[in-house]
Amino acid sequence: MTLHFVESAPPGRTSGTPVVLLHAFPMDSLLWAAQRKSLAKAGHHVITPDLPGFGGSPLPEAEPSLDVYADELARLLDHMTVQRAIIGGLSMGGYATMAMLRRHPDRVAGIILADTKAGADAPAAVQARLAMAEGVLAANGQEQVVQAMLPNLLGATTLASRPEVVAAVRRWVLAQRPAAVAWAQRAMAARPDSGPDLAAFSGPALVLYGSEDVLIPAAEAQSMVAALTAGGAGVTAVEIPGVGHLSAAEDPQAVNSALAKWLGGLPT
Numbered sequence: 001m002t003l004h005f006v007e008s009a010p011p012g013r014t015s016g017t018p019v020v021l022l023h024a025f026p027m028d029s030l031l032w033a034a035q036r037k038s039l040a041k042a043g044h045h046v047i048t049p050d051l052p053g054f055g056g057s058p059l060p061e062a063e064p065s066l067d068v069y070a071d072e073l074a075r076l077l078d079h080m081t082v083q084r085a086i087i088g089g090l091s092m093g094g095y096a097t098m099a100m101l102r103r104h105p106d107r108v109a110g111i112i113l114a115d116t117k118a119g120a121d122a123p124a125a126v127q128a129r130l131a132m133a134e135g136v137l138a139a140n141g142q143e144q145v146v147q148a149m150l151p152n153l154l155g156a157t158t159l160a161s162r163p164e165v166v167a168a169v170r171r172w173v174l175a176q177r178p179a180a181v182a183w184a185q186r187a188m189a190a191r192p193d194s195g196p197d198l199a200a201f202s203g204p205a206l207v208l209y210g211s212e213d214v215l216i217p218a219a220e221a222q223s224m225v226a227a228l229t230a231g232g233a234g235v236t237a238v239e240i241p242g243v244g245h246l247s248a249a250e251d252p253q254a255v256n257s258a259l260a261k262w263l264g265g266l267p268t
């Protein structure tokens with residue numbers, strides 16, 4: 001499989017360490033469109049893939065596992081002749097980033113973990129994921145996924161005052177295939193604890209979290225910082241105020257500036 005992706009780079013520049021940004025569940029690379037454009041203007045080569053099954057990428061035939069996302073991303077990097085990249089992801093994209101640390105650590109020059117967490121799911125959360133997987137396949141549509149997720153994906157400020165963001169996220173979720181949503185839920189339900197993978201990483205790391213995130217609270221960001229610090233990684237943590245779980249969409253300017261500042265401080 002070749003993952004569908006969109007890339008941006010300043011004219012004439014595709015050298016330097018590329019930045020790969022992986023989207024959240026259940027949407028596609030449109031989540032990172034504002035960051036891709038803004039970071040390319042700041043001189044970075046940015047690649048935003050659609051994870052397997054989402055957007056323009058085919059659904060995997062393999063059993064659901066985040067390892068498949070990592071392996072397909074490594075294959076995409078091969079295809080683009082990119083040896084190492086800064087890999088980042090928001091929420092499920094963060095889980096996929098941590099799967100890259102497990103499966104292909106030699107391809108990871110730095111990590112960005114946005115609105116995500118290292119721990120595996122508790123049994124009740126696993127059951128809820130498996131139930132959503134069944135439900136979305138039975139309904140053969142995404143409306144119930146939107147109803148179930150939208151109020152928690154977005155922060156209180158966005159729900160009250162950014163109707164264009166609410167409408168865009170609704171569109172992104174409705175555009176996905178039920179089979180991809182079910183596959184991803186089963187893959188996330190099976191994911192292991194990534195704390196040891198963070199502790200084994202010694203490169204640069206940026207941890208971003210929204211102050212109004214009710215799906216993954218700030219304490220999870222603090223645990224990732226602790227695991228990374230214990231392993232000797234250089235960690236920067238940034239709280240994005242007034243946003244919930246989808247920080248990149250809720251306040252693109254704030255996330256763009258946090259990313260640009262951190263990337264700008266890395267050795268070239």
Ligand code: MLT
Nearest residue numbers: 024025090091092093215
């Ligand atoms: C996401 O935003 O990617 C999901 O909320 C992640 C999850 O369900 O754990």
